Amino acid sequence: MKMRNSIAIALVLIFGIFLFRIFEYHHTSTSLNNSATYYNTNAPAEVGTANVVTAIVVTYRGLDTLGEVTVLFLTALIIGYILKQKNREKSVVNYTSEILITAVNILIPASIILGVYVFINGHLTPGGGFQGGAIIATGIVLLILSNPSKLMNMKVLHFIESISGFTYILIGLAGLLFAGGFLDNRILPLGNIGNLLSAGAIPIIYSLIGLKVGTEISSILASINETKENTIKP
Amino acid sequence: MSLTIDKIALILGMALMLTGLWGGFTQKNLLKIILSFSIFDTGLNILIVALGYLPGRTAPIIEGEVVTQENLALVAIDPVPQALVLTAIVIGFGITALMLVFALKMNQDKKTLDINQFNDLKW
Numbered sequence: 001m002k003m004r005n006s007i008a009i010a011l012v013l014i015f016g017i018f019l020f021r022i023f024e025y026h027h028t029s030t031s032l033n034n035s036a037t038y039y040n041t042n043a044p045a046e047v048g049t050a051n052v053v054t055a056i057v058v059t060y061r062g063l064d065t066l067g068e069v070t071v072l073f074l075t076a077l078i079i080g081y082i083l084k085q086k087n088r089e090k091s092v093v094n095y096t097s098e099i100l101i102t103a104v105n106i107l108i109p110a111s112i113i114l115g116v117y118v119f120i121n122g123h124l125t126p127g128g129g130f131q132g133g134a135i136i137a138t139g140i141v142l143l144i145l146s147n148p149s150k151l152m153n154m155k156v157l158h159f160i161e162s163i164s165g166f167t168y169i170l171i172g173l174a175g176l177l178f179a180g181g182f183l184d185n186r187i188l189p190l191g192n193i194g195n196l197l198s199a200g201a202i203p204i205i206y207s208l209i210g211l212k213v214g215t216e217i218s219s220i221l222a223s224i225n226e227t228k229e230n231t232i233k234p
Numbered sequence: 235m236s237l238t239i240d241k242i243a244l245i246l247g248m249a250l251m252l253t254g255l256w257g258g259f260t261q262k263n264l265l266k267i268i269l270s271f272s273i274f275d276t277g278l279n280i281l282i283v284a285l286g287y288l289p290g291r292t293a294p295i296i297e298g299e300v301v302t303q304e305n306l307a308l309v310a311i312d313p314v315p316q317a318l319v320l321t322a323i324v325i326g327f328g329i330t331a332l333m334l335v336f337a338l339k340m341n342q343d344k345k346t347l348d349i350n351q352f353n354d355l356k357w
Contacts, residue, residue: 008259015255019248028240028289036286036312040294043313044303052294052310056317068321075328079335126295130324193296193303213324220331227338 048190048199049123057128058202062183066172069212073165076216083227096146104146111139119210123199129206133213140218144225152222161215164208171201171208243284250277264337264347268330275326279319286315 032040043055057065118125119132143150175184185205191198254274261267292301294310301309341347 005260008256011259012252012256016248016252019251023241023244023248026244026285028238028287030288032288032307032312036314037307039313040307040310044296044306050296052306052313053316053320056313057320061317064321068324071325071328075331079331082335082339124295126293128320130320217327224335224338 044193047185047202048193049202050194051123051125051128053126054123054128054199054202054206058123058205059183059185062172062205065209066168066183069165069168069209072213072216073161076161076220079220080223083223096148100142101146104142107142108139111142112136115139115210115214119206120203121196122206122210123202124194124196129209130213132206132210133215134217136210136214137217137221140214141221144221148225151226152218154219154222157215157219157222161212161219164212164215168205168208168212171205175201238289240284240287240289243280243287247277247279247281247284250274250280253277262349264340264349265334267349268333268337271333272326272330275322275330279322279326282315282319282322286312288312 031037039052039056039060043049043052043060047055047059049055115132115134115136117132118127118135119129122128122132144152171187172183174187176182179186183205185200185202188200188204190200193199197203251274254270254272254277257270257273258267261270288311291309291311294306294313294316295301296303296306337347340352344351
């Protein structure tokens with residue numbers, strides 16, 4: 001046991017030296033590098049978003065985002081497969097506090113509205129599909145916490161998820177046909193920077209991503225909640 | 235050397251990474267190992283965001299009179315690390331969720347979370 005701890009100490013020390021070298025080498029620069037200058041100069045005119053990060057995530061590196069959504073989809077799929085059971089059973093935990101149940105009824109509509117606001121305004125303000133989806137999923141977590149024995153309607157979750165993922169890919173293909181390439185957002189007019197209806201297809205794509213991420217996280221949590229013996233014995 | 239905000243963020247991220255690495259090497263409980271991975275992940279994300287920071291600049295979002303389309307390249311920070319970290323956070327969530335579900339299955343199998351009890355692959 002002593003031996004193992006000293007190996008761990010040695011490895012952490014080596015990694016610490018590595019990080020310290022990075023820290024020493026790092027110097028605070030005063031001007032942007034080439035790629036950042038390109039994005040900051042051209043993104044608003046080319047893509048039409050007020051938020052440059054959204055322009056990179058959804059359009060310039062849109063294929064990466066498609067891959068990212070695919071990774072989340074695969075995670076939800078694998079978790080659903082591993083925890084699969086023929087007869088879904090109600091959770092053993094039934095008691096939750098009255099305060100939580102009352103608060104959840106107020107908080108769920110608020111969290112869903114906030115999530116929708118965040119992903120619809122993803123091209124104008126900080127935020128976007130992933131953040132909005134996560135906010136919607138917090139509402140679902142509260143629902144599960146307040147009423148663990150309730151079974152989620154998995155069919156509705158999977159339906160929303162598949163429809164939004166499919167439409168996302170269709171919009172990408174439309175970019176291939178009517179604009180410059182796959183996932184190009186200029187299939188719709190760019191509009192004025194700062195308006196809600198601007199930046200071409202970005203608000204639509206980010207809304208679809210938000211719905212997809214929200215339902216995926218919710219279905220992961222629901223399948224963990226509904227599995228048999230979900231009480232862990234330490 | 236003065237401690238500017240990006241240096242502080244670098245130190246914080248590196249400290250979190252070292253904490254997570256130490257926890258991953260020394261903890262015996264599966265849940266604590268997963269928690270260590272999450273801490274390491276958070277530290278790495280803070281590190282990447284800190285690398286894109288430039289002193290005195292603001293977020294790369296066009297906002298009224300202060301940040302306009304023309305002066306964006308002069309007053310805004312590097313947007314690329316933020317886009318990368320957005321991806322990294324989502325992938326980190328997926329990996330953490332998968333690890334937690336595997337821990338749940340392992341717990342159902344052996345009724346314990348102690349990593350020393352899972353010696354099927356030991357030689």
